[in-house]
Amino acid sequence: MTPSSAFGSGAIIQQRNLVEQVADYLTQAIISQRYAPGERLSEVQLARDLGVSRAPVREAARLLESRGLLVSQPRRGFFVRALDASELIDVFDLRLCLERHAMARLVESYDAQKEQALRRQVELMCEVALQDSDSRKIEEDLVFHRMLIDFSGNRRLLKAFDDITHELRLCIALIGKTHAEPDTIATCHWELLDALASGDPRRCHEAIDYHIGVARDYVVKGIGESA
Amino acid sequence: MTPSSAFGSGAIIQQRNLVEQVADYLTQAIISQRYAPGERLSEVQLARDLGVSRAPVREAARLLESRGLLVSQPRRGFFVRALDASELIDVFDLRLCLERHAMARLVESYDAQKEQALRRQVELMCEVALQDSDSRKIEEDLVFHRMLIDFSGNRRLLKAFDDITHELRLCIALIGKTHAEPDTIATCHWELLDALASGDPRRCHEAIDYHIGVARDYVVKGIGESA
DNA sequence: ACATTTGAAACTGTCGACAGTCGTCAATCG
DNA sequence: CGATTGACGACTGTCGACAGTTTCAAATGT
Numbered sequence: 001m002t003p004s005s006a007f008g009s010g011a012i013i014q015q016r017n018l019v020e021q022v023a024d025y026l027t028q029a030i031i032s033q034r035y036a037p038g039e040r041l042s043e044v045q046l047a048r049d050l051g052v053s054r055a056p057v058r059e060a061a062r063l064l065e066s067r068g069l070l071v072s073q074p075r076r077g078f079f080v081r082a083l084d085a086s087e088l089i090d091v092f093d094l095r096l097c098l099e100r101h102a103m104a105r106l107v108e109s110y111d112a113q114k115e116q117a118l119r120r121q122v123e124l125m126c127e128v129a130l131q132d133s134d135s136r137k138i139e140e141d142l143v144f145h146r147m148l149i150d151f152s153g154n155r156r157l158l159k160a161f162d163d164i165t166h167e168l169r170l171c172i173a174l175i176g177k178t179h180a181e182p183d184t185i186a187t188c189h190w191e192l193l194d195a196l197a198s199g200d201p202r203r204c205h206e207a208i209d210y211h212i213g214v215a216r217d218y219v220v221k222g223i224g225e226s227a
Numbered sequence: 228m229t230p231s232s233a234f235g236s237g238a239i240i241q242q243r244n245l246v247e248q249v250a251d252y253l254t255q256a257i258i259s260q261r262y263a264p265g266e267r268l269s270e271v272q273l274a275r276d277l278g279v280s281r282a283p284v285r286e287a288a289r290l291l292e293s294r295g296l297l298v299s300q301p302r303r304g305f306f307v308r309a310l311d312a313s314e315l316i317d318v319f320d321l322r323l324c325l326e327r328h329a330m331a332r333l334v335e336s337y338d339a340q341k342e343q344a345l346r347r348q349v350e351l352m353c354e355v356a357l358q359d360s361d362s363r364k365i366e367e368d369l370v371f372h373r374m375l376i377d378f379s380g381n382r383r384l385l386k387a388f389d390d391i392t393h394e395l396r397l398c399i400a401l402i403g404k405t406h407a408e409p410d411t412i413a414t415c416h417w418e419l420l421d422a423l424a425s426g427d428p429r430r431c432h433e434a435i436d437y438h439i440g441v442a443r444d445y446v447v448k449g450i451g452e453s454a
Numbered sequence: 455a456c457a458t459t460t461g462a463a464a465c466t467g468t469c470g471a472c473a474g475t476c477g478t479c480a481a482t483c484g
Numbered sequence: 485c486g487a488t489t490g491a492c493g494a495c496t497g498t499c500g501a502c503a504g505t506t507t508c509a510a511a512t513g514t
Contacts, residue, residue, distance in 0.1 A: 017301060018468075044495070053469045054496090055282070062286055066293035074244065075475060075496060090383035093332075097384065101324035156317035156394075157324065160387055167383075245498075271465070280499045281466090302466060302505060 018052050022060035025050065027166070030069050030080055031173050037082035041070070067166045081170065085223050088171050091164055092216035098161050099145065099212060102152035103196070103204040110196050114151045118196075121147055122189045129185055137185075138172055144189060175222025188214065245279050249287035252277065254393070257296050257307055258400050264309035268297070294393040308397065312450050315398050318391055319443035325388050326372065326439060329379035330423070330431040337423050341378045345423075348374060349416045356412055364412075365399055371416060402449025415441065 026046075029035050041061070047054045061078045064070040070078045083091075106114070121144045128140050142165060149161045188211050195207035253273075256262050268288070274281045288305045291297040297305045310318075333341070348371045355367050369392060376388045415438050422434035 042495075055468060058496090059286065059289055062289050063293075066290075076477095077496065087383065090381045093328075093381050094383045094387060097324060097328035101320075101327075105320075154317045154320050156314065156321045156391070160321060160390070163387070163390070164383070269465070282498060285466090303507095304466065 018056035019059045019063070022046075022050060022052065022056050023063050026060060026064055027067075027069060030064075031169050033173060035080045037080050037174070039080045040076075041078045041080065043077065067163065069166055069170060081167075083167070083171050083174065083223075085220055088220060088223055089216065091167050091171065092212060092219065094164060095161075095168065096209065096212040096216075098157060098164075099148060099208050100205060102149045102154070102157060102161075103192075103208045104201055105152040105154065106148065107196055107199060107201055107204050109151075109153060110199065115193065115197065118144070118147060118151075118193055122186070122193065125189065126186050138169065141185070142168070148192075171219055171223070175219055175225075184214075245283035246286045246290070249273075249277060249279065249283050250290050253287055253291055254296060257291075258396050260400060262307045264307050264401070266307045267303075268305045268307065270304065291393075294390065296393055296397060308394075310394070310398050310401065310450075312447055315447060315450055316443065318394050318398065319439060319446065322388075322391055322395065323436065323439040323443075325384060325391075326375060326435050327432060329376045329381070329384060329388075330419075330435045331428055332379040332381065333375065334423055334426060334428055334431050336378075336380060337426070342420065342424065345371070345374060345378075345420055349413070349420065352416065353413050365396065368412070369395070375419075398446055398450070402446055402452075411441075 026041075035041065043054050043057050043061070047057045050057070061070055061072070065072050065078065069081050071081055072078050121140070125137070125140045125144060128137055146158070146161065146165070149158050192204075192207050192211060195203040198204075253268075262268065270281045270284050270288070274284045277284070288297055288299070292299050292305065296308050298308055299305050348367070352364070352367045352371060355364055373385070373388065373392070376385050419431075419434050419438060422430040
């Protein structure tokens, strides 16, 4: 990569913060495994490569640290987060906790508008599952689950979910493939919608438990194989 | 406050990061209402008052932003987080979500050692409730609930709880008093331990629901009165 | 009297530089 | 030959400075 052109032509106005741009660049680089887990990041080298000073790099690194993509050791710098199987299970357990709660809240305020929006998203996922890239499938899947949380009406819950989303992307990327077959994805998500439509809290509870459990087992198995 | 002496004697070696020290100072200042909710924080003035440069101040502010104590607007700076009743309910709803899950996990792995540690903490809280300051009572209460989460075994869950802990301190501080009478605190927490000892998941579920519900209602009522 | 403009002050975003610290590796000693 | 020590290099933590932007209020026009 050419120095001072990582963000494209230097002539183009950079409207957004350098911090955000660096954060996006780093996020993409980590998710796409261009930096290995546990690898140390040099602030000066990063700043040189990206054509910026160290200040934005440091702030972006702090941001990614709070998102769980980097870890910092005092006086030693930033390292790419390395997730072991145990931490991974914890992340999925937390995800289950959040989505279960969201489902319980959502089923109380479920209406036609929300149902339609969710149906559209699942239909989109079905289309995407047949042709697009794995990363696209993952993104659309995350969009669906984010909608689920969003519709529950608790903004703080949504923030907590967004926090672990980055970690989810990381561990999904670690195993290198999407988390299920196309038809499995479809049936799983339709089942969630059916459970919501039924209005039965217990059925919602069981549906999301099964759904997240499948995803977790798949990722854990993938980690076990790659490790 | 005297400039360049906010951290105490300058002769003593400062082993910890300036960032952490500034973060602690800011946290304390916000929790103790020395900065009003919504107030704008000037980086230069803060740096001047604390006798440091702007870099540590900026990084500390970023840290507190990720903890929900500050919010930033591009090109405008950092503002003290102002919580309205709606956000406050969301925070307590998320707390309920996390603690409910922790209780469910904890009851599966409950043993004598964990029980003893929790009992000791409740006993400490009972002592503290009779004589110490409100902030001390709040801290010991948070310690108890943090132990609950910690003993559940999920580290990621603990991090999520720590994240909202700062927001909890903020909104508890907003209403200016501790969240219940001494005897209420005691009975509530003993009930939680009894539920865990019984090994009955449903009873645990109901106990934590009641407990957090009481705390939430108390804080919401306090906000309503102060607003 | 009120709305608009304009100018200065203050502030944030960014940068380059310096000092202290940590890791590394070679030279020295037992 | 192994362990210790010392110096070298690289890096992080911190600082002061500059440029562009925002804000606020005084001045101007209607």
